[in-house]
Amino acid sequence: MNIGKQLEQYTLKNPQEVLLVTIAVDGEEEEISIFKGFSSSLTRSTPYDPDIPIIPETARVIKIDRLASPYHPLNPRYIQENLTPIQK
Known part of the structure; x- marks a missing residue:
C-alpha cells in the first residue's frame, strides 16, 4: 500500500486530525491535505x-x-510537526 493510502487510512481512524503532507515530485515541492480518508492537493x-x-x-x-x-x-x-514516514 502506498504512503498516501496509508495516511488516508490513518485519518479514517483519527477523524479529529488533519494531516498536511509536504512531498517532492520531480524536484517540485507540493503540499497535500488529508482528512477523513480523502486527499487534496493544496498546490495543484x-x-x-x-x-x-x-x-x-x-x-x-x-x-x-x-x-x-x-x-x-x-x-x-x-x-x-515535521514527522517523517518512519515516525508515523
Whole structure:
C-alpha cells in the first residue's frame, strides 16, 4: 500500500486530525491535505477520480504535520510537526 493510502487510512481512524503532507515530485515541492480518508492537493489541481493517487509512488515525503480539525489555514492547531514516514 502506498504512503498516501496509508495516511488516508490513518485519518479514517483519527477523524479529529488533519494531516498536511509536504512531498517532492520531480524536484517540485507540493503540499497535500488529508482528512477523513480523502486527499487534496493544496498546490495543484486534484484529480476528480479518487482512485488516482494524489501522492505518486515516485514522491519523496519531506514532512508530515498532524493538526487538530477543523483546519484553519490562518490559525492551525498543530499536534505534531515535521514527522517523517518512519515516525508515523
